Amino acid sequence: MDAESGSKASNGNSKSASVRVGSSGKPLHTTLAGAPVSDDNNSVTIGQSGHLLFEDVHLFEKQARLNRERVPERVVHAKGAGAHGYFEVTKDVSNLCKAKFLSEPGKRTPVFARFSSVAAERGFTDLARDVRGFAVKFYTEEGNWDMTGNNTPVFWVRDPLKFPDFVHSQKRNPKTNAKDPNAFWDFLSLVPESMHQLLITFSPRGVPATYRNMNGYGSHTFKWVNKEGKAHWVKFHLVTEHGIKNLTHEEAVSLSGSKPDYATEDLLTSIEEGNFPAWKFCVQVMPLEDAPKYKWDPFDLTKVWLHKDYPLMEVGRLVLDRNVENYHAEVEQAAFSPGSFVPGIEASPDRILQSRLFAYDDAARYRIGTNFHDVPINKPIVKVQTYSRDGAMVVSDNGGSKPNYYPNSYDNLPRNDPTQPDVHPHEGGTVDRFPPRKWEEQDDYEQPRMLWKLMSEEDKEQTVSNIANHIRGAAEFIQERQMGLFRKCDGDLASRIEKKLAEKKKSPEPYTMIA
Numbered sequence: 001m002d003a004e005s006g007s008k009a010s011n012g013n014s015k016s017a018s019v020r021v022g023s024s025g026k027p028l029h030t031t032l033a034g035a036p037v038s039d040d041n042n043s044v045t046i047g048q049s050g051h052l053l054f055e056d057v058h059l060f061e062k063q064a065r066l067n068r069e070r071v072p073e074r075v076v077h078a079k080g081a082g083a084h085g086y087f088e089v090t091k092d093v094s095n096l097c098k099a100k101f102l103s104e105p106g107k108r109t110p111v112f113a114r115f116s117s118v119a120a121e122r123g124f125t126d127l128a129r130d131v132r133g134f135a136v137k138f139y140t141e142e143g144n145w146d147m148t149g150n151n152t153p154v155f156w157v158r159d160p161l162k163f164p165d166f167v168h169s170q171k172r173n174p175k176t177n178a179k180d181p182n183a184f185w186d187f188l189s190l191v192p193e194s195m196h197q198l199l200i201t202f203s204p205r206g207v208p209a210t211y212r213n214m215n216g217y218g219s220h221t222f223k224w225v226n227k228e229g230k231a232h233w234v235k236f237h238l239v240t241e242h243g244i245k246n247l248t249h250e251e252a253v254s255l256s257g258s259k260p261d262y263a264t265e266d267l268l269t270s271i272e273e274g275n276f277p278a279w280k281f282c283v284q285v286m287p288l289e290d291a292p293k294y295k296w297d298p299f300d301l302t303k304v305w306l307h308k309d310y311p312l313m314e315v316g317r318l319v320l321d322r323n324v325e326n327y328h329a330e331v332e333q334a335a336f337s338p339g340s341f342v343p344g345i346e347a348s349p350d351r352i353l354q355s356r357l358f359a360y361d362d363a364a365r366y367r368i369g370t371n372f373h374d375v376p377i378n379k380p381i382v383k384v385q386t387y388s389r390d391g392a393m394v395v396s397d398n399g400g401s402k403p404n405y406y407p408n409s410y411d412n413l414p415r416n417d418p419t420q421p422d423v424h425p426h427e428g429g430t431v432d433r434f435p436p437r438k439w440e441e442q443d444d445y446e447q448p449r450m451l452w453k454l455m456s457e458e459d460k461e462q463t464v465s466n467i468a469n470h471i472r473g474a475a476e477f478i479q480e481r482q483m484g485l486f487r488k489c490d491g492d493l494a495s496r497i498e499k500k501l502a503e504k505k506k507s508p509e510p511y512t513m514i515a
């Protein structure tokens, strides 16, 4: 773990960040650029009048930084608290799932969990009657797996097109900016599929006493795939080891007045006191062939699988044993995504899940920034190998001097790997990243050959000269590879380019490339 940031990943900055000490032996105040500041309580002024001097850049910088302290709050789940911990496997499930972090009992994986309410803003009471978010980031050796779940096994709607409307109806009235029970019930009374979630939310479980005293659910159906490629549908359950405890309406209203951050404080103090919040991680497992026969659509998020039909099987334990050091760096900047899978865990056709696969990283790009994956709390523990580069606030090595395109001739990465999670059997066919067969069977030279033959002699001359001029700038082996393609296209085209290139190489005129 990186002691400076309090998170598990280093930010890659190798420069020393030790405390600066002045001649008195006491720590120095500095500007953001590291220059000493003699007094951080008094602005730089001149003479008896004490007029401020524009040259007190430190003053303006300090205010400018304050002006920019907030990032947009999450559009939902804005009020939350988080903690670090670990996941430990307690049962061998390698016959069901090939994910390496599940490979053997006793194996531990670092995690970061964030709990939240949904409709409330960042400063709202923890004690609202609402669903609670239960998001866990597993930093595995195969990349991050995020279980971005809730404390209920079902959801309000079953088609993602309704989600933005649902959120609007739960938030504030566009005119009054007050909570609007009319909009709340207007929407729900027009969406009967919400009844299951509605009853849970208005039951005692609608106001969990603390984050420790509630269960977590992946809610959606997911797919587990083993090493042999055999798949099962699964649902994830996190069963609290501290018992379910809820607050009555009256208790919640009263505590909201006296201790609005009740659940946040409980998480902090229970970890400080060594009373580590813990959950049993269980799965329900459904053979694929059961899905079409089950009484309820197993991919409808408003339905559960009855425990008597698919009993809970314990797989591991989730334990939170370390508080965050800095709320903004670790909790506010945390970005979870249902689209972050590792090999062995895949999506199901649940429409809500499918739409969530994209929504979260999109939200993070807006809320935190393009390079949110490089923020220490989100950074995987494995090396990231990607051709994405640049953008605002690059804090990694940005790929260094390695090529930023693929395919290339330099980094020896295989073109495809059929063992990876985005290549798998599906009832609609094989899901893969291979090009359609039609493309492979087509002759990619036929049409350019027709074009070459249609060109006037003058156009041919210019084309040949333009290509020869440009390709001169490429490495010899790349020139030769490209000449091979020109030969496949048209012999006349290839030999004319070859001749022109040889002439250009001998010519004393300097290389010019304008395209």
Ligand code: HEM
Pocket: 073, 074, 075, 076, 077, 080, 114, 115, 116, 132, 133, 134, 135, 148, 149, 150, 155, 159, 160, 163, 217, 218, 219, 220, 334, 335, 336, 352, 355, 356, 359, 360, 363, 364, 367
């Ligand atoms: C179409 C359905 C849904 C959409 C489009 C959606 C979208 C979003 C978005 C945009 C955020 C804010 C993300 C951010 O700013 O970092 C969010 C947060 C969250 N959502 Fe959803 N959501 C949906 C349904 C669900 C469901 C079904 C669950 C649980 C099973 C869920 C659990 C969460 C949690 C736990 C968070 C907070 C994550 C954190 O702690 O940072 N959402 N959702």
